[in-house]
Amino acid sequence: MKKSRSVMMSLLLAASLAVPAGASAAPDQQSNNAEKFRVYVEVSGESAQKTKASLQKKYDSRWELGANGFSTDMNEAQFKALQNNKNLKLTKVDEVxxxxxxxxxxxxxxxxxxxxxxxxxxxxxxxxxxxxxxxxxxxxxxxxxxxxxxxxxxxxxxxxxxxxxxxxxxxxxxxxxxxxxxxxxxxxxxxxxxxxxxxxxxxxxxxxxxxxxxxxxxxxxxxxxxxxxxxxxxxxxxxxxxxxxxxxxxxxxxxxxxxxxxxxxxxxxxxxxxxxxxxxxxxxxxxxxxxxxxxxxxxxxxxxxxxxxxxxxxxxxxxxxxxxxxxxxxxxxxxxxxxxxxxxxxxxxxxxxxxxxxxxxxxxxxxxxxxxxxxxxxxxxxxxxxxxxxxxxxxxANDILGGRSAAVGDDLASGFGFAKVN
CATH class of the missing domain: 3.40.50.200 (Peptidase S8/S53 domain)
Known part of the structure; x- marks a missing residue:
């Protein structure tokens, strides 16, 4: 991680499965072509497994990370379309x-x-x-x-x-x-x-x-x-x-x-x-x-x-x-x-x-x-x-005393010290 690279904090949002009434196919096709970003989706509720399976199929699941969660790529329009479902939590995935x-x-x-x-x-x-x-x-x-x-x-x-x-x-x-x-x-x-x-x-x-x-x-x-x-x-x-x-x-x-x-x-x-x-x-x-x-x-x-x-x-x-x-x-x-x-x-x-x-x-x-x-x-x-x-x-056994904040024993600079082979 290059030191100058910034990392975005995760953003947790409630989400919705529903597409707004009256939405046409053309905007949806345009949406699918828009720039995408990585999102982690967590599903809760009585039908969590069924909902998760449906979402994974629609959004091309990347990784399953937990029983009711998966990561995928989606664009802003797709992200916003999931905002109102109380059984979903969306997190924009961090960069490292x-x-x-x-x-x-x-x-x-x-x-x-x-x-x-x-x-x-x-x-x-x-x-x-x-x-x-x-x-x-x-x-x-x-x-x-x-x-x-x-x-x-x-x-x-x-x-x-x-x-x-x-x-x-x-x-x-x-x-x-x-x-x-x-x-x-x-x-x-x-x-x-x-x-x-x-x-x-x-x-x-x-x-x-x-x-x-x-x-x-x-x-x-x-x-x-x-x-x-x-x-x-x-x-x-x-x-x-x-x-x-x-x-x-x-x-x-x-x-x-x-x-x-x-x-x-x-x-x-x-x-x-x-x-x-x-x-x-x-x-x-x-x-x-x-x-x-x-x-x-x-x-x-x-x-x-x-x-x-x-x-x-x-x-x-x-x-x-x-x-x-x-x-x-x-x-x-x-x-x-x-x-x-x-x-x-x-x-x-x-x-x-x-x-x-x-x-x-x-x-x-x-x-x-x-x-x-x-x-x-x-x-x-x-x-x-x-x-x-x-x-x-x-x-x-190898305490470190050199450097800013280094001191005898466990310190915030060197921790317990320098672990060695011998």
Whole structure:
């Protein structure tokens, strides 16, 4: 989500199934050709299922998100035509986008063995300045919900288990997750890049994990909350169906909470999936954590810089800060930052086989998602709740004292601290 992109709040309206008496076919045909927007329709009442089925047929249902709700595209005239039915609630679907401070340093568009195979963030999270390769994550799935992934990258092609697109006119296209933007490929690399078949490429935190590359954002880095919610629910269902431990990484968000995404996050969490998300790049303002990172059932990750202050890594000024009332209590509530990880000037994989160095909490989140996969593989009997507690305890052991609002213990800048491999 590019920082400048605005996000529209949801608008809830009562709706009606009835077309005004006397309406002619010609205006209706003109209406069907008018510009459309995404809408979520919730149906209530004794005949909810019948009404829902009728509406889905008429308005080409996109996603079913709940027993009595679905998303679709309609124009303003169609939207207004549903205003008077007390059994309908219409919500204009939010837009969500990636949140990255792009510097595009050292960008390459074709594979060439990188001089640094274990970038500073990998060295930091492994607590080893001399680490030359990484390991771990076997048997764990990491679903990267993003702009897609260039799955043919030298350092990623051996990790891909699923590749799906949730953004097309026909929802859920299997075998397609093309990344034009680059953001998703970069994120995936930090999670589980494996150096390639010859070991000459870059390494992520958990190279033995399996990648579920889910494209939920368009080529411009923005998308709709219903597509994201559908992908979250799909991830959870896939985790249950395969009987596997699964982590979701969402390096995306907005300043406004989306009920569709919140319900989907809760759905996934209830099914045992660990959800990790970027805290946002609206720092250093207090109470600026973006959604879905701000949700209680998601781990909000703050960004650290590769420099020290007060004897520890420093929280970047751009990294969003948590709520004041959550400061110091080692408890997670809505709006808290939970864990910190490397997020400034991060070197990782890029489309067409190259690499790029960019910054943002979008870059910090995948470090934690990778660590979660690595720790879970080492402790396969952990529930997702136990895994989350383990990550919190590791963060407590590495308190962060550098950066605005950073302090001893749980603070609104770094949360519990910097969770590491060792």
């Amino acid at each position: 986008s990636v949140d990255t401070l792009r510097s595009n340093k050292n960008v390459t568009t074709a594979f060439a063995a990188p001089a640094d195979q274990t970038p500073w963030g990998i060295e930091a999270i492994y607590n080893d300045a001399n680490v030359s390769a990484t390991s771990g994550g076997s048997g764990i799935n990491v679903a990267v919900l993003d702009t897609g992934v260039f799955t043919g990258h030298h350092d990623l092609q051996g990790t891909v288990e699923q590749c799906k697109d949730f953004t097309q006119a026909t929802p859920l296209v299997n075998g397609s997750c093309n990344d034009v933007d680059g953001h998703g490929t970069h994120v995936a690399g930090s999670v589980l890049a494996d150096g390639g078949s010859d070991g000459s490429g870059v390494y992520g935190v958990a190279p033995d994990a399996d990648l579920w590359a889910y494209k939920v954002l368009g080529d411009d880095g923005s998308g709709y909350s219903d597509d994201i919610a559908a992908a979250i629910r799909h991830t959870a269902d896939q985790a249950v169906a395969t009987g596997s431990n699964t982590v979701i990484n969402m390096s995306l968000g907005s300043s406004a909470n989306s009920p569709l995404i919140e319900d989907a996050v809760n759905y996934a969490y209830d099914k045992g999936v660990l959800v990790v998300a970027a805290a946002g790049n609206s720092g250093f303002r207090v109470g600026s954590i973006g959604y879905p990172g701000a949700l209680e059932n998601a781990i909000a990750v703050a960004a650290l810089e590769n420099r020290f202050e007060n004897g520890t890594y420093r929280v970047a000024d751009f990294s969003s800060r948590g709520v004041r009332k959550g400061d110091g209590d080692y408890l997670i509530q809505e709006g808290d930052v939970e864990i910190s990880a490397p997020g400034a000037a991060v070197f990782s994989t890029w489309p067409n086989g190259g690499y790029n160095t960019i910054s943002g909490t979008s870059m910090a989140s995948p470090h934690v998602a990778g660590l979660a996969a690595k720790v879970w593989a080492e402790n396969p009997g952990f529930s997702h709740v136990q895994l989350r507690t383990e990550l919190q305890n590791r963060a407590k």
